Amino acid sequence: MRSIVLLLTALLLSQRLYCWGFFAHEKINAYAIYLLPPEMLIFYKPAAQYLKTHATDPDKRRYVLKNEGPRHFIDLDQYGNYPFTELPRSWEAAVEKYGEDSLLQHGILPWRVQELLNRLTGAFKNRNQGAILRLSADLGHYIGDAHVPLHTSSNHNGQKTNQHGIHGFWESRLPELLADKEWDFYLEKARYMSQPAEMIWKIILESAAAVDSVLGQEAALSNSFSSDQKYAFEWRNQALIRQYSTQFSQRYNALLGGMVERRMRQSVQAVADYWYTAWINAGQPDLRKIRAASAADSMLYTLDTLSFYWRNQPVKGKSCD
Ligand SMILES: [Zn+2]
Known part of the structure; x- marks a missing residue:
């Protein structure tokens, strides 16, 4: 079984397309684990690699599932x-007012988070190890997306204001450049949320309130940089690529007053809070028993996921914004 998994992993890695947003999503899920109480840590910590690796599954699914796209933005x-x-704010009332097709067209991210919280709560109640891990990883992804201002705007990649590329700049380039070296992720222990639906709307509105700064500061800074100062060619995964220069990135980060670090920290905290809330609402099941009983299930689930992506390769060259 182990060698099959290793073989499939090797095949998959050789084919996979790494998008830049993957870095932050993986970190967010991985750091959230350490905010959990010991009763959860005993289950989540051994699954750290899984939760990290699968933090980006929802983005990969966008290339193969038609319904996946609208779940990442609003x-x-x-x-x-x-x-x-x-x-x-409620799905039913929103459907009644606008119709489901219209809502799907403009994105359903806050409702997707609520749906997954409910499903994760159900997975805890059913003591289903594979589902707990899969839904935790997915939920972490969508909560991360909800903290990104440009996931709440129709001008999501600056396409309406001639700022093409700003999406990946904010959510990928800056974290990759700064998160490990300069940002800290010391946070509070996971907190129980009595109103998780209100919480996701609060997060979404904070993101929306930051959209003007995200776009405005980039536009202002671009005026004081020539094109060859703004962009630089750098080596990445054995390829020379053009990206926002380090100098431009650092100036932009300073102009935003630490916004990207703050939103990433808040993402980590919120992911832990949502996982913890699902577990509490499920009646705090004893996760030690789940871990011992269904290791084989987890292996089978991993195999299934690997073969799914092997059969459905993402489109090469597609950007992640
Ligand atoms: Zn996403």
């Missing part, structure tokens, strides 16, 4: 002005 600017009170 274009709040389609619903009037901040704080977008036109848009009902």
